[in-house]
Amino acid sequence: MADVSFPHDESLIRLVPKSSPKVLLVLGIGVLIFCGSLSLLGLVASPEFWHAWLLNWIFLSSISVGALFFLSINYVVGATWSDELRRIAEVLASSIWPLAVLFLPILAVVWAHDGLLYKWNRAEAILDPLVAKKAAWLNPVGFALRSVLYLGIWSWLARYYLTWSLEHQAGNPGAERRLKRMGVIGILLLAVSVNFAAVDWLMSLDPHWYSTIFGIYYFAGCATASSAMMILIVSCLQRRGEFLQLKEDQIHDLGKWLFMFVCFWAYIAFSQYLLIWYANIPEETQWYLVRQSEAWSWMALLLIVGHFALPFAALLSRRAKRSPSSLVVWSVFLLVMHWIDLYWLIMPTFSPKFLPFNALIPLTLLGFGGCAFGSVLLVSGKYPARAAKLSRKHSLLNTGNSIGTTS
Amino acid sequence: MTNASLPNEGTGTNSPKMLLAEYPDEHSLVAAARNISEQNLTEWDTYSPYPIHGIDEAMRIRPTRLPWVVLGGALVGGSTAMLLQWWTNAVDYPFLISGKPLFSVPSSIPVAFELSILFAAFAAFLGMLIFNRLPRLANPLLRSDQFRKVTTDGFFLSLNVSGDDLENYRKTLEQTNPSSIEELALVEERTTLPRPVVYGLWGLAALLLIPPVLIARARVTTSSDPRFHIYHGMEFQPKRKTQTTSELFEDGRSMRPPVPGTIARGDLELDTRYHRGLEPLDEMPRNAENPLNNEQEASEPSWVQDLPLKVTTELMQHGQERYNIFCSACHGLGGAGDGLVTQRALELEQGTWVKPIALYEKSIAEQPVGKLYNTITNGVRKMPGYASQIPPRDRWAIVLYLRALQRGKNATIEDVPQDIRPSLREVN
Numbered sequence: 001m002a003d004v005s006f007p008h009d010e011s012l013i014r015l016v017p018k019s020s021p022k023v024l025l026v027l028g029i030g031v032l033i034f035c036g037s038l039s040l041l042g043l044v045a046s047p048e049f050w051h052a053w054l055l056n057w058i059f060l061s062s063i064s065v066g067a068l069f070f071l072s073i074n075y076v077v078g079a080t081w082s083d084e085l086r087r088i089a090e091v092l093a094s095s096i097w098p099l100a101v102l103f104l105p106i107l108a109v110v111w112a113h114d115g116l117l118y119k120w121n122r123a124e125a126i127l128d129p130l131v132a133k134k135a136a137w138l139n140p141v142g143f144a145l146r147s148v149l150y151l152g153i154w155s156w157l158a159r160y161y162l163t164w165s166l167e168h169q170a171g172n173p174g175a176e177r178r179l180k181r182m183g184v185i186g187i188l189l190l191a192v193s194v195n196f197a198a199v200d201w202l203m204s205l206d207p208h209w210y211s212t213i214f215g216i217y218y219f220a221g222c223a224t225a226s227s228a229m230m231i232l233i234v235s236c237l238q239r240r241g242e243f244l245q246l247k248e249d250q251i252h253d254l255g256k257w258l259f260m261f262v263c264f265w266a267y268i269a270f271s272q273y274l275l276i277w278y279a280n281i282p283e284e285t286q287w288y289l290v291r292q293s294e295a296w297s298w299m300a301l302l303l304i305v306g307h308f309a310l311p312f313a314a315l316l317s318r319r320a321k322r323s324p325s326s327l328v329v330w331s332v333f334l335l336v337m338h339w340i341d342l343y344w345l346i347m348p349t350f351s352p353k354f355l356p357f358n359a360l361i362p363l364t365l366l367g368f369g370g371c372a373f374g375s376v377l378l379v380s381g382k383y384p385a386r387a388a389k390l391s392r393k394h395s396l397l398n399t400g401n402s403i404g405t406t407s
Numbered sequence: 408m409t410n411a412s413l414p415n416e417g418t419g420t421n422s423p424k425m426l427l428a429e430y431p432d433e434h435s436l437v438a439a440a441r442n443i444s445e446q447n448l449t450e451w452d453t454y455s456p457y458p459i460h461g462i463d464e465a466m467r468i469r470p471t472r473l474p475w476v477v478l479g480g481a482l483v484g485g486s487t488a489m490l491l492q493w494w495t496n497a498v499d500y501p502f503l504i505s506g507k508p509l510f511s512v513p514s515s516i517p518v519a520f521e522l523s524i525l526f527a528a529f530a531a532f533l534g535m536l537i538f539n540r541l542p543r544l545a546n547p548l549l550r551s552d553q554f555r556k557v558t559t560d561g562f563f564l565s566l567n568v569s570g571d572d573l574e575n576y577r578k579t580l581e582q583t584n585p586s587s588i589e590e591l592a593l594v595e596e597r598t599t600l601p602r603p604v605v606y607g608l609w610g611l612a613a614l615l616l617i618p619p620v621l622i623a624r625a626r627v628t629t630s631s632d633p634r635f636h637i638y639h640g641m642e643f644q645p646k647r648k649t650q651t652t653s654e655l656f657e658d659g660r661s662m663r664p665p666v667p668g669t670i671a672r673g674d675l676e677l678d679t680r681y682h683r684g685l686e687p688l689d690e691m692p693r694n695a696e697n698p699l700n701n702e703q704e705a706s707e708p709s710w711v712q713d714l715p716l717k718v719t720t721e722l723m724q725h726g727q728e729r730y731n732i733f734c735s736a737c738h739g740l741g742g743a744g745d746g747l748v749t750q751r752a753l754e755l756e757q758g759t760w761v762k763p764i765a766l767y768e769k770s771i772a773e774q775p776v777g778k779l780y781n782t783i784t785n786g787v788r789k790m791p792g793y794a795s796q797i798p799p800r801d802r803w804a805i806v807l808y809l810r811a812l813q814r815g816k817n818a819t820i821e822d823v824p825q826d827i828r829p830s831l832r833e834v835n
Contacts, residue, residue, distance in 0.1 A: 249460055270516065277513050278505065318474065 028370020066226025075183025255321025439583035480530025684777030710777030726808030742766035
């Protein structure tokens with residue numbers, strides 16, 4: 001990948017200025033070292049530490065998974081509005097590489113059988129008949145193998161997309177076909193791996209509970225977060241001079257993409273809730289009961305209002321979707337809301353009565369963010385921020401090139 | 408594009424016309440639109456097979472109000488749905504479903520969601536029709552053959568002009584480099600419906616108000632008229648139902664007892680040995696050993712001593728099966744009186760249960776088969792009769808099996824056939 005040469009066009013702006021990735025990386029590593037030293041003071045054997053680790057890891061990896069989806073789906077449908085934005089998505093997807101390394105401590109704590117993170121991990125879990133029945137799936141070996149598989153698929157896919165997109169930009173004629181084919185394969189791989197990853201990493205936190213739509217719920221959150229992150233990055237790049245020619249219609253498309261996933265997330269979240277509420281079977285309702293009682297009740301309401309009602313009303317109008325400043329505001333808001341959504345998913349399993357907060361939560365977030373983005377940008381920061389346009393032989397859209405004929 | 412205000416100053420001999428200019432592609436159309444819009448002309452429009460990015464700005468079209476109409480439709484739909492569900496399920500006919508509150512937000516969301524979408528779609532559709540002043544009775548564009556290309560690859564710009572300014576506007580158009588300009592006659596179009604049609608529609612609207620008014624009136628008033636039965640024959644059938652009275656018969660009952668002296672088909676039980684386990688009275692041997700002794704006959708009927716059926720293995724096995732089904736619940740699988748019902752009843756210690764005597768006890772083993780049959784049929788002490796559940800043949804089969812149980816309890820190894828003995832285990 002490093003030896004792909006593309007024309008040194010001065011108009012192609014680098015993704016980041018030269019110095020900042022190193023700063024980010026150093027910052028990230030430093031924060032993680034700080035977390036490590038805190039943990040040595042006795043916190044590593046605590047559920048707080050591992051839940052904070054899981055929460056922030058999932059938050060950042062969901063952005064890269066959503067970016068993988070963005071790329072795959074646009075290749076599958078042959079979209080051209082997004083082709084110049086692909087590089088941003090590819091870099092976001094590539095952050096799964098350092099994140100995969102940072103997942104290893106979770107595998108370590110699962111191997112340790114202490115049950116600090118997952119309840120099915122404890123030695124006495126075998127006494128629970130329900131968990132014992134699921135032991136063929138929920139066991140450390142299987143968990144580790146499957147996690148390696150998911151991360152392997154995502155890393156491979158991200159690398160493939162980035163490599164061949166750079167090839168395409170350098171003029172390789174076969175690259176586009178490869179990318180479009182990989183879009184199809186990628187969608188299928190993502191569909192399966194994201195669903196099962198959500199089940200393994202998030203749903204198994206409460207091994208008694210299950211919801212068949214849970215994988216899609218997680219995916220909806222991923223897509224929302226990655227759309228929001230892409231909008232933020234586009235806006236940052238605009239301030240540096242790139243993407244200034246972004247047509248208002250393309251901004252509108254990004255806004256529509258974000259709005260769509262706000263609606264989709266709410267639809268899936270409510271579907272999951274309604275079926276469980278209506279059937280009122282204690283086996284299923286206990287998960288929601290914890291999350292809407294005591295201190296968690298106002299957080300559930302906050303999600304309804306903040307993750308759906310407010311952004312929906314705000315982004316409903318055409319004007320809001322076309323205005324970069326409004327999109328930036330709501331993207332930041334939705335990223336925070338997605339984090340709160342994951343917090344509400346993960347934390348009640350070890351703290352059912354009150355909202356846990358300790359210094360580890362923001363520290364691990366900063367640490368992961370710094371490490372992941374810093375290392376990714378260090379590697380790929382020299383690539384042009386704007387990807388090449390895909391060919392429009394078969395498109396009827398008026399983009400300024402040839403006029404499409406019906407084919 | 409309205410025809411309400413045609414610029415027809417002048418003598419009127421030159422009728423208004425529409426100039427239709429065709430362009431080779433969308434870019435020239437957009438440029439032409441920009442050109443024309445700068446001249447502040449009214450009554451012009453552009454046509455293309457697909458929406459063109461940038462045409463709105465080029466034509467300086469003000470933003471449409473349709474989204475607000477759609478939003479209004481969605482809000483009306485949502486509130487209608489909520490109101491409907493609240494009124495019908497919580498107020499007018501309170502209806503408990505699955506123990507949920509009479510009106511609950513989560514359960515009413517699906518309907519509200521669907522109805523919002525539906526009303527929004529209706530609003531969009533009707534709004535588009537109304538804002539575009541459709542349906543129109545005629546459109547001069549449809550008279551142009553060239554214009555047919557607009558659905559595939561034609562790009563057009565139309566300009567309505569009065570006859571006087573025709574040449575000026577034609578020159579204006581030509582400056583935008585169209586590939587052709589066509590002239591179409593504008594026939595003045597009615598924009599209002601004819602009077603009789605309007606009166607007719609108002610009359611129809613008035614008539615359509617009558618049913619709701621009648622329904623509303625019926626809801627709030629009472630009536631002494633009997634109900635109207637659509638299916639009269641179904642609701643008032645001439646048959647008599649059980650336990651009702653009847654004026655036809657002297658005793659006033661609809662249910663008729665059997666006619667005295669008659670027997671239903673299949674109910675003639677001539678064989679007292681088989682059906683009742685008793686020797687028939689007139690065949691009873693009268694001899695010295697068994698004189699007609701009133702006391703004895705009163706106390707002990709003459710039971711059948713031998714099974715009135717042919718004893719076969721099949722009958723024995725059938726008896727075992729029937730015994731296990733009907734009898735083992737109380738008497739136990741081995742007849743010891745340790746069935747599950749007995750065990751439970753004794754556990755409860757209510758004092759109302761009598762433990763059944765073991766069926767292999769001497770007093771039962773000595774009873775003739777007819778007496779056993781009679782016990783099954785009519786019951787004894789706390790045991791009810793099983794006549795209605797077990798047909799006679801099965802009762803005799805059970806009696807046969809009982810004999811096997813009794814014999815088994817008092818058996819020795821000599822009773823076991825030679826070939827089976829090795830398979831028996833010594834149980835100490």
